[in-house]
Amino acid sequence: MSEEKTYTGSCFCGAVQFTATGAPAAMGYCHCQSCRQWSAGPVNAFTLWAPEALDVIRGADNIESYNKTPASTRKWCKTCGGHVFTDHPDMGLVDIYAAVLPELDYRPEVHVHYQESVLPIKDGLPKMKDVPKEMGGSGETMAE
Ligand SMILES: [Zn+2]
Numbered sequence: 253m254s255e256e257k258t259y260t261g262s263c264f265c266g267a268v269q270f271t272a273t274g275a276p277a278a279m280g281y282c283h284c285q286s287c288r289q290w291s292a293g294p295v296n297a298f299t300l301w302a303p304e305a306l307d308v309i310r311g312a313d314n315i316e317s318y319n320k321t322p323a324s325t326r327k328w329c330k331t332c333g334g335h336v337f338t339d340h341p342d343m344g345l346v347d348i349y350a351a352v353l354p355e356l357d358y359r360p361e362v363h364v365h366y367q368e369s370v371l372p373i374k375d376g377l378p379k380m381k382d383v384p385k386e387m388g389g390s391g392e393t394m395a396e
């Protein structure tokens with residue numbers, strides 16, 4: 253087996269600690285209204301992983317979750333309220349927020365749900381109207 257890197261992360265207060273091993277399946281920015289409303293921020297930096305890449309090493313019982321839709325199980329620390337993961341069962345992937353994985357060399361490659369953007373980002377990366385076809389979207393891109 254090839255040598256796989258392990259990255260350590262935690263919630264805002266440290267009660268929840270975890271590792272991610274290997275490489276993310278995708279990294280980018282989500283501009284969707286759900287991410288914005290939940291995070292209270294204009295854009296969400298995501299890193300998507302196979303679920304088995306994630307290992308919660310401390311505070312697993314301190315994680316609360318909420319489903320607004322079956323597509324996203326949003327998870328946070330019960331102590332500090334800090335967001336940590338979102339499960340996407342339809343995609344078979346888990347989003348470990350880039351902000352809680354400081355050791356990872358975050359290299360965004362795409363912007364998704366850009367049609368909902370309130371913060372245009374002219375960085376030259378592809379701007380997906382919704383999400384790529386392989387993630388169940390239209391695969392259409394749009395201007396920055
Ligand atoms: Zn916490």
Ligand SMILES: [Zn+2]
Nearest residue numbers: 282283284287
């Ligand atoms: Zn989103």
